Amino acid sequence: MSIEIKDIHFSYGKMKALEGVSLDLSQGAVGLLGPNGAGKSTLIRILLGFLSPDKGGGRVLGYDIKDEQPKIRRYVGYMPEDDCFIPGLDAVSFTSYLGELSGMPRQEAMKRAHEVLYYVGLEESRYRKLETYSSGMKQRLKLAQAIVHDPKLIFLDEPTTGLDPNGRREVLELIMDISSKKNIQVLISSHILPDIELTCSYVVILNKGKLAAQGDISELKEIRDLYEMKIKGEAGGFLRRLKDMKCKVEETEDGIFKVYWPPDQNRQEIFKIAAEEKIQLRHFVKSETSLEDLFAEVVGVD
Amino acid sequence: MTIKEKGYSHWDGEFLVKKFPWWPITRYGIKLTFMRKFFKLTLPMSLLPAVFWLTGIYISERLEDFPFLKGETSQFLQIDPGYFKIYFTQGFMLFIMLMIVIFCGASLISDDLKHNSLQLYFSRPLKKKDYFLGKIAVIVFFLFIITLIPGLVFFIMKLVFSGSLKFFISYPWLPLSIIGYSFIVTGFFSFYALLLSSLSKNRRLVAILIFGVYFISDIVYLILRSEFRSHYVSLVSLRANLQQVGAHIFGQKTPYDISWIFSFLVLLGICVFAGFFLKSKVKGVEVIK
Numbered sequence: 001m002s003i004e005i006k007d008i009h010f011s012y013g014k015m016k017a018l019e020g021v022s023l024d025l026s027q028g029a030v031g032l033l034g035p036n037g038a039g040k041s042t043l044i045r046i047l048l049g050f051l052s053p054d055k056g057g058g059r060v061l062g063y064d065i066k067d068e069q070p071k072i073r074r075y076v077g078y079m080p081e082d083d084c085f086i087p088g089l090d091a092v093s094f095t096s097y098l099g100e101l102s103g104m105p106r107q108e109a110m111k112r113a114h115e116v117l118y119y120v121g122l123e124e125s126r127y128r129k130l131e132t133y134s135s136g137m138k139q140r141l142k143l144a145q146a147i148v149h150d151p152k153l154i155f156l157d158e159p160t161t162g163l164d165p166n167g168r169r170e171v172l173e174l175i176m177d178i179s180s181k182k183n184i185q186v187l188i189s190s191h192i193l194p195d196i197e198l199t200c201s202y203v204v205i206l207n208k209g210k211l212a213a214q215g216d217i218s219e220l221k222e223i224r225d226l227y228e229m230k231i232k233g234e235a236g237g238f239l240r241r242l243k244d245m246k247c248k249v250e251e252t253e254d255g256i257f258k259v260y261w262p263p264d265q266n267r268q269e270i271f272k273i274a275a276e277e278k279i280q281l282r283h284f285v286k287s288e289t290s291l292e293d294l295f296a297e298v299v300g301v302d
Numbered sequence: 303m304t305i306k307e308k309g310y311s312h313w314d315g316e317f318l319v320k321k322f323p324w325w326p327i328t329r330y331g332i333k334l335t336f337m338r339k340f341f342k343l344t345l346p347m348s349l350l351p352a353v354f355w356l357t358g359i360y361i362s363e364r365l366e367d368f369p370f371l372k373g374e375t376s377q378f379l380q381i382d383p384g385y386f387k388i389y390f391t392q393g394f395m396l397f398i399m400l401m402i403v404i405f406c407g408a409s410l411i412s413d414d415l416k417h418n419s420l421q422l423y424f425s426r427p428l429k430k431k432d433y434f435l436g437k438i439a440v441i442v443f444f445l446f447i448i449t450l451i452p453g454l455v456f457f458i459m460k461l462v463f464s465g466s467l468k469f470f471i472s473y474p475w476l477p478l479s480i481i482g483y484s485f486i487v488t489g490f491f492s493f494y495a496l497l498l499s500s501l502s503k504n505r506r507l508v509a510i511l512i513f514g515v516y517f518i519s520d521i522v523y524l525i526l527r528s529e530f531r532s533h534y535v536s537l538v539s540l541r542a543n544l545q546q547v548g549a550h551i552f553g554q555k556t557p558y559d560i561s562w563i564f565s566f567l568v569l570l571g572i573c574v575f576a577g578f579f580l581k582s583k584v585k586g587v588e589v590i591k
Contacts, residue, residue: 048425070427074317078425084418088334100326101426103317112313119310145422150313182310 002026002153002185003047005058005065010042010051017042018053019209025187029179031196031217031291032189034206035299040189043206044155047187049073061152074103077146077154077184081161083138085130091117091141092126095148102149109148116144120174136167143174153185154178160195168195175199197291205298212298221289225261227270230283238277245269248297258287260297323428327436332443335406344405345447348398352452355389359456363463381460381469383476383552386453390483391548396541399445399491400516406444407495408509410437411584416503420584434580438492445488453480475553483551487544490569494540497576500583516540533558536565543568 003025010018018039034040045051047060049069057064063071086094092113099109117126120140125133133141139159146154159175160168176199179186190196196203197217205213213220231238239249239257248260261267274281335341361368362379371379389395414420423433457477460469498511523539526532536542536558543565549555550562558565 050424070429073425074427076425078421080418080421080425082418082421084421086330086334086419086422087413087417088337089330093330097326097330098422098426101323101423101428103320103323103427104313105315105318106326108313108315115310147310149317182312 003058003060003187005047005056007056008043008046008053008058009055010039010046010053012042016209018046020056021206021209021211022056023058023204023211023214025185025202025204027185028202029175029186029188029200031200031203032187032206033191033193033196033203033295034212037208038206038299039209040206042209044157044187044189047072048076048078048155074149075152077149077151079142079146079154079156079159081157083135083162085133085138085141087131088129090127090129091122091133091144094130094141095144098145099148104149112148112150113144116148117141119147120144121170135162136164136170139163139167139171140174143171147178147184151184153187156186156188156190158190158192159188160190160192172199193291193295203291205295207299213294217291217294220294221291225263225267226287226289226293227259227261227267228283228285228287229257229259229270229281230255231257231274232280232282233278235279238274238279241273241277242270250296256283258293260289260293324432324436324439327423327433328439328443331406331410331437331440334409335440335444338405341405344401345444348402348448349452351389351395351398352448352455355385355452355456356459358385359460360463363460383473383479384554386456386476386480387549387552387554389456390449390453390480390487390552391545393541393545395448396487396544398448399487400513402444402448403441403491403495404509404512407441407492408499408512409505410440411496411499411580412502412505412508415500416505430581430584433584434496437496441492441495442488445491446484449487450481450484453484456480479551479553483548486547486551486566486569490544490573493573493576497572497579500580533560534564536560537568540569 003023006022008018008021009016021039021043032040032043042051046053046065049060049065049072052066057066059065060072061075063069063075065072086097089097092110095113095117096106096109099112100106102109104112114123114126117123120143122137122140122144125137130138130141139162143156143159146156156175160171163171172195175186175188178184179199186199188196188200201216201218203214203217203220204211235257242249242259245265246262250258252258259270261270270284271281358379359381361371362381365371365379414423424430454477457469457480461467494515495512498515499508501511502508519538519540520542523535523542526535526538536546537560542558546556546558546560546562546565547569549557556562
């Protein structure tokens with residue numbers, strides 16, 4: 001298992017950042033989602049070995065998160081969210097430097113730097129000073145430094161922040177290639193849900209320090225059916241009765257009601273309740289649940 | 303741009319468990335310092351006093367060839383520990399050290415703060431201790447070029463020019479003094495520069511601070527001296543403390559009428575404070591925001 005943690009608790013003073021989080025992630029690309037303050041950064045800090053959990057424990061790539069932190073960082077790659085570089089260096093020197101800091105021999109690090117810069121599409125500008133790089137190039141460079149030492153697992157923190165649509169597509173292509181063809185597990189923390197939906201098959205959603213949901217995206221989407229409907233008449237009673245049946249109902253700006261219907265319930269009930277409440281259903285369509293819908297439902301935000 | 307399929311293959315090498323994991327930081331720090339404007343000119347210039355002192359050692363052994371230097375000048379050419387003390391502790395030499403420290407030390411941490419590079423260092427198997435050692439070693443490297451190395455060269459060349467071991471027999475402890483004072487002055491300036499470098503993301507501001515704090519401490523000393531007429535006020539001057547300790551280490555009369563221990567403790571205190579400050583300022587955990 002790449003990441004195996006059990007019952008992790010962590011507090012900053014009195015504030016609980018993580019409460020009883022357990023994960024068992026083995027391969028492929030995993031999306032880590034959650035609103036601000038959900039505990040994502042704390043979780044990555046613990047997985048990288050910067051923080052030791054108050055309670056619970058686990059392993060990353062087989063190394064104990066409490067006792068073998070430097071080993072974890074040797075075999076894990078990390079791509080930070082912020083722009084970060086070392087001024088005065090060109091891309092080759094920068095990437096090989098960080099390879100050396102990971103423990104690679106000097107000459108091998110230099111050779112690998114050329115390879116990974118070619119891989120991320122910076123081969124033509126690899127001798128340019130980093131100060132002259134555009135945002136998109138810096139983002140690729142951050143990816144290059146994260147994979148220079150051929151990690152078995154990489155953490156990507158908001159990998160598409162600040163990119164134009166083309167740059168975003170290219171970085172996502174790289175991430176998909178890394179996770180699907182290069183046998184490197186990827187954990188992506190992002191607020192851009194379509195990016196997660198495109199690159200990841202598995203998702204972990206944190207909310208208020210607790211694990212709100214985890215699983216295959218396709219399976220999670222099937223937990224509830226989503227129906228879109230337009231209604232005519234006094235909606236109050238109808239919606240109240242739907243909510244009593246543990247449905248989640250949202251109204252969109254254009255007057256469409258999104259109803260998350262539990263799969264164990266018969267959808268005929270919707271029509272029955274509408275008839276009893278003297279409501280006309282003018283539009284009734286089974287909709288595809290997106291990750292955004294799932295996230296909104298799990299976290300309880302629009 | 304498409305993905306370069308052939309550009310990526312798994313690395314089949316082995317990671318080294320390095321004895322000195324901080325060495326790449328030092329190597330790149332030295333490389334970046336040499337890339338700075340004017341530094342290639344400043345470093346040779348900073349060696350001019352050493353050349354002058356070395357010439358003095360040569361002349362002292364060949365005074366008969368330089369008759370015009372007889373008299374008062376020949377007193378200066380008396381090669382003894384005092385000659386070495388003057389080289390190491392004269393105000394001009396300390397000023398040169400300060401300039402070198404500004405070139406190589408001002409940006410060491412401030413640039414990392416400005417460009418968020420700490421995240422890159424600490425997401426690697428690197429301890430905080432390794433990071434600081436790597437940075438300090440950059441300053442040590444450049445300061446040793448103008449302190450330790452010339453000092454030892456003076457000593458060796460004195461023996462070579464005189465063609466006897468008489469000087470060594472007279473002052474067998476002198477090499478230790480050279481090494482000891484070089485370590486003290488270099489250690490102090492290293493902690494001093496790193497402390498100030500961690501205060502700001504602006505390299506120029508740090509350079510001004512390194513320069514300013516040193517000279518302001520001297521100005522404050524001069525003001526206090528005229529006010530209180532006590533030698534103890536010399537403890538506020540960084541220059542005076544370095545000179546006081548230097549004089550003692552080279553076995554000379556200290557310039558201020560107080561124990562050199564006080565000056566040593568002031569310098570040590572600054573280093574200890576800098577160490578604690580740096581430890582709390584640079585946090586590995588902050589790499590993930």
